[in-house]
Amino acid sequence: MDIKEYSSPKEVLQQVETCLLKNEAENNLPLGLLNRLKKEEDKNVSYEVTKQPFVAVGKKEDGTTGIVLLQTPPYNLVICGDVDYAKEAAKWVYNKNQYIPGVVGAKPLVEEFVNGWKELTNCKSKTFMKQKIYRLDQVNDIPRQKGRLCYATEDDIALVTYWTEKFYEEALEPINKEEAKLFVINKIKQNQIFIWRNENGCPVSMAARSRESKNGVVISLVYTPEEYKKQGYATTCVAALSDWLLQEGYQFCSLYTDLENQTSNNIYMKVGYEPIADSVEYHFKY
Template sequence: MEFVRYNSALTVLDLAGEFLAKQEAIHNLPLGILRQLAKLEKTSGSIPNDMLMALGIDEENFVKVVLVRTPPRNLIICGQLSVLKKAAQWIYSIGIDIPGVVGCTDTSKTFANEWSNLTGHRAVACMKQNIYQLKNLQEYPRKPGRLSYATEDDIALVMSWTEEFEEEALGLTEHPNLEETVRKEISNNQVFFWRNDQCTPVSMAKRARELPNGIVVNFVYTPEEYQRMGYATTCVGALSERLLNEGFKFCSLNTDAENPTSNSIYMKIGYEPIGDAVEYRFEEISNSP
């Protein structure tokens, strides 16, 4: 088993795209990020040099492990369980420090346990996720209103709702480059509101990573004053319908496995669970009494 680090997302996709596409929706996170980086590389000629993109390749030249990290985010890992310990050992051997890991449940657990053995850090499971896929939209109760793009006039609101989503759903307390990110998302028509019959934004969802055949929906957020009214269901349902009508064969999203409300919302629309994932945070163990 050989591990190779690359500085070209186009090269990584060329080598590992088929491996990831075998489970396209389950691998939506690493596959989608690599495709975003490859698009950036095509247009600008380069990508940020602090990215970690690596593959584990066996003696027959088959990809067995894919590793992707966009600092300061956690390491994303997917691959065969039998080689994940070697992947952790390789990252440790080249001196890369990582704050955590995310991937399919057995995958990230195996890696996290080995990382703990190597570093002495405690691996804390901080988020369990369900991975969903939608191919056919089901009928569901729709609230009055309409789906619309967020515009430049909505930047402050989208920033606020994005920040609140990151804090509530992801546990993030720092939001670097938030305004720049939101402005870019809005200019690319990635942010959608469901507006009620008074044209007030009451729920938000974003179209995110494009896959070879599908697309990811994320950042589904409804402020507290509009929760439990069916707006999130309507917003995600309307956006998913729009994306399927654009020609995508499926929509995919990840949810907090311990949030029964959000999981119920998606299944009402027709999203089906196809896998699960878990995110681990690595913590130093204090030796002080």
């Protein structure tokens, strides 16, 4: 397999999009990131040296895509493609002296990459999260709480920042308040965060739209504060946002869940999301 690094995410997207779209929902992470980087490239966005995107493609002998490697430092390496080329990709990345704190992608591919990476670096690996990727094409007809879905606005920055901190604390890794605030301000400016307000106008749950691909869009940042949990607000919020996005013209919505969080998995399946693939994220310690 011939692996090549590219300076243009736009060029890479042109090369691999057709291949990745065959399993579009499953490949929402690399597709979404490449689409975002393409937009930034079109706007001539500049990056700090340490945050320069790393993008590479491995081609098989017949010229088809074998593997795609994508990293936006300081975050983990995203990989997708054929499991047979995982160790070869690990060796190529190692020879490039590319620092990767971890790796995320489809379970069989990632696990084979991790095995190859550990042989090369003698690092230790730790499973950070086992996830399930879900896809929804139509929202189920389910009971919903009264209220309305609306965009989060500048007036909501303090509340949404706090909720975002709690979300990261519970679902991912802790994030400091300043990082959370900058993240929220950016998302609100782009109309990407939504709040479900109950019939009294009180904010009780939130969700966000995230990565977009040709036909689909990802829902993320689903959070309901403790005092409003187990009342159907998360279900209502996700169902309403899924409806909203499908009405915009997307063919499907997708999302990730922590396999260990049975509550969230049950909520999404109730709304109409169906599991399509297993994803896993590993962290490395050198």
